[in-house]
Amino acid sequence: MIKPKLDSKFIKIDFSNLISENHENIENLVKNSNILVIGGAGTIGSNYIKKILPFCPSKITVVDINENALTELTRDLRSSSLLDYKPDYITYPVSLLSDLFDNIFKKEKWDIVANFAAHKHVRSEKDNISVASLIKNNVFGAIKLLNLCSSCPPKFFFSVSTDKAANPVNIMGASKLLMEKLILSKKHEFRVTTARFANVAFSNGSLLDGFIYRLQKKQPLSCPIDIKRFFVTPEQSGEICLLSTFLGESGNIFFPKLNFNSDQIYFKDIAINFLKLNNYNPIILDSENAAKRFKISSNDNNYPILFFKTDTSGEKPYEEFYSEDEEYELDRYDTIGFIKSADIDISFAEILSDFSKIFSNDNFTKSDIIELIKRYIPTFMHIETGKSLDEKM
Numbered sequence: 001m002i003k004p005k006l007d008s009k010f011i012k013i014d015f016s017n018l019i020s021e022n023h024e025n026i027e028n029l030v031k032n033s034n035i036l037v038i039g040g041a042g043t044i045g046s047n048y049i050k051k052i053l054p055f056c057p058s059k060i061t062v063v064d065i066n067e068n069a070l071t072e073l074t075r076d077l078r079s080s081s082l083l084d085y086k087p088d089y090i091t092y093p094v095s096l097l098s099d100l101f102d103n104i105f106k107k108e109k110w111d112i113v114a115n116f117a118a119h120k121h122v123r124s125e126k127d128n129i130s131v132a133s134l135i136k137n138n139v140f141g142a143i144k145l146l147n148l149c150s151s152c153p154p155k156f157f158f159s160v161s162t163d164k165a166a167n168p169v170n171i172m173g174a175s176k177l178l179m180e181k182l183i184l185s186k187k188h189e190f191r192v193t194t195a196r197f198a199n200v201a202f203s204n205g206s207l208l209d210g211f212i213y214r215l216q217k218k219q220p221l222s223c224p225i226d227i228k229r230f231f232v233t234p235e236q237s238g239e240i241c242l243l244s245t246f247l248g249e250s251g252n253i254f255f256p257k258l259n260f261n262s263d264q265i266y267f268k269d270i271a272i273n274f275l276k277l278n279n280y281n282p283i284i285l286d287s288e289n290a291a292k293r294f295k296i297s298s299n300d301n302n303y304p305i306l307f308f309k310t311d312t313s314g315e316k317p318y319e320e321f322y323s324e325d326e327e328y329e330l331d332r333y334d335t336i337g338f339i340k341s342a343d344i345d346i347s348f349a350e351i352l353s354d355f356s357k358i359f360s361n362d363n364f365t366k367s368d369i370i371e372l373i374k375r376y377i378p379t380f381m382h383i384e385t386g387k388s389l390d391e392k393m
Contacts, residue, residue, distance in 0.1 A: 002215050004202040007273050010231055011201070012263045013256050015239040015335050026246050029156070030055035036110045036154075037062050038096050038145070039117030041069035043203035044160055047238025048114060049073070050082060057112075059088035063104060065117070067093035069204075096141045105148045114245065115145055115159040118176070121205060122164070122314045125171040126388035128366045132359050135369065138175040139355065142182050143348045153190035158245040159183055161194045161253065163230065163319045166326075169383040170314025171366075174373045178351075180253060181376070185344040187251035195244040195254040196321050198230030200237045207267060211274050215303075220291035222393035223271045225307035228264040229319055232256065243336060253339040255321035257330060264318055268307050275303050288393060312387045323379075351376065 019026075035057045039045045041064035049062065064070050070091045077083050094100045096117045118141075119134040142159065149157055161180050164173030183192050202208045207223060214221050232240065236256075244254035258264075275282045280303035285291045287306070294304035310317070322328045322339055330337045354372055358364045374380050 002212050002278055004209075004212055005277065006201055006208075006231070006270060007277065010265050010270060010273065011233055011236070013232065013236070013258060013335055015236060015243065015256075018243060018333060018335050019239060022243070022247065026242070027055045029246055030057050030112070032056070032058045033111035033155075034058060034108060035060045035112040035114070036105070036108070038064075038101075038113075038115045040064055040114075041066050041073045041091075042116055043200055043234050044237045044241060045114075045116035046073050046076070047234050048116065048241045049077070049238075050235075051238040051242040052112075053077070053082040053087075056085055057087055059090075061104070061108070062089075062091045063094050063096065063101065063117075064091070065093065065095045096145060097136060101144075102148070106152075109152060110154045112156045112245065113145070113149060113154045113158070114241070115142070115157075116241075117141055118160065119172060120162065121389075122170045122172055122312075123389040125314050125366070126390055128364055128369070131171055131366050131369050132364075134172060135175055135355055138172070138179050139182070139351065142179045143352060146182060146186055147348065150186065150189060155191065156245050157183075157186075157190060157192045158241065159192075159194050160241055161196045163196045163198060163255070163321050164316075165196055166320045167316075167323050168377070168380055169316045171370065171373065171382070172314070174377050174380045174382070177380075178373065178376055181344050181346055182348065182351075184251050184253075184341040185346045187341065188343075191250040193244050193248065193250065193252050193254065195240055197237065197240050197254075197256050198232045198258065198319070200234055201231050203234060203237070208270065208274070211271065215278060215280075218296045220285070220294060220296070220304040220306060220393070221271055221275070222288075222291065222306040222308065223267040224310045224315075225266070225268045226309050226317055227315065228266045228317065230256070230258050230264055230321075231270075240336070247333065247336070248338050249340075251341040253322075253341060255337050255339070257333075257335050257337050258321075260318075260320060271305055275305065291393070306393065308392070311385055312389050312392070313385045314383055316383070346376070 040062035124134045165177040168174040291306040327340045
């Protein structure tokens with residue numbers, strides 16, 4: 001059986017004590033509340049739901065465009081004890097950007113709104129159409145949701161961000177940094193928080209998740225040799241988002257307290273560890289052709305893996321949680337730090353208009369979008385190589 005796990009040495013943080021210390025406070029805020037979770041069937045959203053249900057909200061509504069994932073989430077929750085106290089529980093296979101979502105939002109008064117709907121992959125910046133879809137989801141979606149919340153403010157609003165929003169070099173990270181600015185501009189209107197954090201090991205669509213499929217299909221593994229990242233487990237991703245919803249003050253951006261130098265792990269080390277945990281002997285090859293020609297036998301525990309140097313657009317060799325020009329606090333909590341946001345004045349209507357003008361031109365380019373993003377994110381230093389991750393195994 002293929003194991004979706006890593007050696008414990010790769011996961012270097014534990015949030016359980018912080019949750020225990022704040023258990024009573026979180027319970028007081030969540031018990032008997034009405035919760036809306038958007039993008040709740042994905043890895044992070046579903047783990048957030050699993051972490052918040054033990055605090056007994058009276059109703060939880062889950063919206064996600066992925067109908068199959070919603071079905072599995074419901075089976076998962078119903079097969080566990082998490083819904084045994086019988087809260088109202090409903091799911092909608094609906095996009096945040098659709099008119100149907102407006103109908104869902106406006107028929108209730110929400111205590112907690114948590115948003116996990118996002119394009120999250122650097123891979124999404126390969127062409128103008130993919131980038132436009134990314135912007136509409138990450139930026140237009142945030143504007144729409146925040147406008148709805150302005151008309152009927154929740155007690156708590158949380159939206160997940162990404163570590164790639166710190167000093168972004170790819171369009172996805174820059175779009176999330178712009179999303180953060182939109183969210184934080186509302187911090188005096190209603191309580192808003194967000195979180196940047198590490199790669200979620202084996203999350204849907206991630207490189208590590210792809211390792212499982214490669215083994216199932218007896219296909220070679222492939223990963224960059226020069227890229228390192230922070231990692232948390234899927235369960236920890238839900239814990240970080242739970243804590244970030246209720247700790248601190250409006251406008252805080254939370255992040256796990258991981259050490260930049262010692263806690264980032266190279267993908268190549270994870271790949272080797274993953275194969276060994278599944279009783280394979282990694283055979284490191286030097287070309288894609290060699291990897292594809294390697295005969296993977298059921299009777300042989302040798303398994304091919306191709307390491308390559310990164311040359312794709314938007315890839316940074318490391319990650320970080322904050323920029324040096326951001327005011328951050330590392331001492332208040334044991335395992336979580338946060339950024340104290342400055343007051344932000346930004347025009348939602350202007351952003352919608354500026355991007356919509358580009359999208360209305362049939363001949364718009366990826367470069368047009370990058371230049372517009374730089375108007376709102378002057379520090380955005382995009383890495384463009386002319387190559388995308390879709391060219392890799």
